[in-house]
Amino acid sequence: MIAVIGASDNLEKYGSIIYRDLKARGYHVFAVNPSRDSVDDDPCYPTLRDLPERPDIIDFVVPAHIGIEVARTAAALSMNNLWLQPGAESAELIDYLEGSGLDYDYDSCIMVSARHALRR
Numbered sequence: 001m002i003a004v005i006g007a008s009d010n011l012e013k014y015g016s017i018i019y020r021d022l023k024a025r026g027y028h029v030f031a032v033n034p035s036r037d038s039v040d041d042d043p044c045y046p047t048l049r050d051l052p053e054r055p056d057i058i059d060f061v062v063p064a065h066i067g068i069e070v071a072r073t074a075a076a077l078s079m080n081n082l083w084l085q086p087g088a089e090s091a092e093l094i095d096y097l098e099g100s101g102l103d104y105d106y107d108s109c110i111m112v113s114a115r116h117a118l119r120r
Contacts (some may be wrong), residue, residue: 001053002110005070006061007031007039014085015061016040021111022059030055048073059083059110064090075100083110 002022007029008015015033020040022029030053031039034046045051048058048070058074060067060082067088074082082097084106097104 001028001030001055002057002059003030003032003048003051003055004059004061005032005048005067007033007044008036009039013061014087018059018061018085018111022114025114027114048077048079055079055081057081057083057110059085060088061085062088064088064093068093068096071096071100071102075102085109 004015004019004022006015007019010016019029019031023040030051031042031044032048032051033039033044036044038044058070058079058081060070062070067084071082071093080103082102082104084093084104086109089106094106
């Protein structure tokens with residue numbers, strides 16, 4: 001299961017593009033965004049704490065100043081495997097993740113990696 005932090009219904013935003021792409025490829029995705037009740041007609045959860053299932057991957061599609069708070073929540077919930085979309089990272093966030101013990105990736109797009117994974 002993949003939690004998309006910053007999921008959106010705005011078709012021009014990556015939070016929408018990534019959410020819909022992963023969903024169309026058959027991945028089980030949950031939208032996380034405190035400003036939305038739904039995304040693509042699916043329920044949207046305000047925080048990681050509100051998810052009905054524990055995610056395998058937490059995909060960040062938010063500015064780094066929001067991402068660091070989400071990373072702290074993930075650490076507090078012992079949720080691992082964070083994926084920062086290009087542009088969602090910052091030196092402060094990477095420094096936090098380095099010291100947190102969490103697994104993370106920040107130099108590739110989850111959509112590109114998903115396409116390669118499904119071709120294997």
